[in-house]
Amino acid sequence: MDLTFEMVKKNTIFKDRHVLTELKPPGGKFVHRENQKKELILELAPLLSSQRASNLFVYGVPGTGKTALMSYLADELKTHATRDGVPMQTVYVNCSAAKTDTLILLAVLRQLSPKHKIPKAGVNRSTVIRQFLKHLKDEALNLLIVLDEIDMALKSSGDDILYFLSRVKDDPRVRTNVCTVIISNDVKVPSYLQPKTQSSFGRAKIVFPRYDAAELTAILRDRAKHAFCDGVLAGGVIQKIAALEARSGGDAREACELLYACGKTVIATGQNQVTLGVVDSAHKHLESDTLLNVICLLTLHQKLLLRALLECPLPTSTSNAAFSDYLSLCHHAKTPPLSRRRIQSFLVQFDDANLIASQMGYDKSLGKKTRCITIPYPKEVVAKVLARLR
């Protein structure tokens, strides 16, 4: 079918497709996050009376609503403070873009005083710290700092920023009441913290568990009501998407993306309803797109290893078998192989990136523990990726 702008514009599928990609759910309705919301409100409320609030650590796997709920509550906090005449500022920094303490404080300063021209980079650390402290001494306000994806900063430059922020309130000249919330989807965050920082960020930990199929169904239902025209979604579509996504990680973002992809598929193919078959094909497309994007980023040896794993005819492989298949691919490609150790570390990275699923098990033939590997993708997706790898 020859798709035109006119056809997309006049589609009778989407009422408002942006609802599916927005950070905050329609009407700020967070399904199945009542406890986390309650805990966060209880912890942050003292700021509204200009009292000290504990620093918080928000943890949960991807797509479980951490950023969305925190950003919603930061807005709520501001609204209440304005209504009650309490001086309040909230700032949000994504540490995947600002990985050092200097860059994080620069980002905070830029939001605190947007009128002052603060350079994006090229300023030295002590100048930034001086300016930040000056601000805190000059202004008697309550300040909520949200540092999202904090693991990025911790991995690249340590926890100095958190130590600094946790000690800032001890300076008697500081008039600003600072509360810092760190957010991460990396379980290892506490291990990146020194004991002196752990004591400040380890007390109040708020966990966002992955969603199960029933919870994802509720989240999708809410969005679908606003996003799709009546009758477009066939019976069972939402439950099917929820079941697929619950199995692959319980990620609400991916569930919304799949629903969105279904709508687009229907428009692109000139159909008028999202059926269960459409869900299947949109799902396969999304999975292979994600995988194809990931493999572009792999090095030659990672590609050889992935190819060895995908070409394995057995349902389960082991790290030993993968290594010997990798060696023969290196031989064919006339390239010297990397060490077994490097290949082991690639396997761990693949597992983290969901390219493979693996767990430690006992291999009788070897008489020792080994990594048992399965490929968590349907055959069609594997075939597409292999074609690209080859």
Ligand SMILES: Nc1ncnc2c1ncn2[C@@H]1O[C@H](COP(=O)(O)OP(=O)(O)OP(=O)(O)O)[C@@H](O)[C@H]1O
């Ligand atoms: N309980 C919920 N109710 C409604 N929508 C939700 C809920 N949880 C998550 N979402 C939606 O899922 C999407 C992803 O949420 P969000 O970005 O907050 O996840 P996250 O936990 O920060 O993930 P990551 O760790 O990858 O940053 C957003 O569109 C958000 O609105």
Ligand SMILES: [Mg+2]
């Ligand atoms: Mg997030």
